[in-house]
Amino acid sequence: MKAENRGGMRIKDRAEYDSKPKPLTMTKDQMVSDAVAAMCQKNYGSVMIVDAEDKVIGVVTERDVMRKIVNQGRDAKATQLHEIMTKEPRLAREDDDVVDWLRIMSNERFRRLPVVDADGRIKAVFTQGDFVSYTWPDLLNQARQMTRASVTRNFPTVLIGGGIMLYTLIMIIVISLVL
Secondary structure, rough: OOOOOOOEHHHHHOOOOOOOOOOEEEOOOOEEEHHHHHHHHHHOOEEEEEEEEEEEEEEEEHHHHHHHHHHOOOOOOOOEHHHOEEEEOOOEEEOOEEEEEHHHHHHHHHHHHHEEEOOOEEEEEEHHHHOOOOOOHHHHHHHHHHHHHHHHHHHHHHHHHHHHHHHHHHHHHHOOOOO
């Protein structure tokens, strides 16, 4: 399933696309311990496994290390990345639609999306958080519109409720002044 752009915002049009740091890449024959050290040094949650042409062939995440190395008691210094990587990961193209990929990532439950150029070479890694930050302004606007519509539609009820609250407040003030 490919997320084609149907007129929405393209991934490469996102403000942070050009400023994103270069993805951490390694080859499949490198050791897991080397990947962990590099991920810790750069504070990255994943490493993209690439071939000689810089094309993504796999992904190794912190979760992979926890489940396939730590939990299984394997030696990270004796295990190559290809042994624990997710093979043939989902790849987005720079021209793909942001919202389509947010939906796909949510439905298929993965958090990191390698973004490649037209030649299939790694350009960036987007996370669900990157995509969610794009949708927040839209979600807030929708919430405002729904609230406005709800208040307008229920104006008589809001007016009566407001009147009762105002009357109660006035009565509390009057009673406290009298006592």
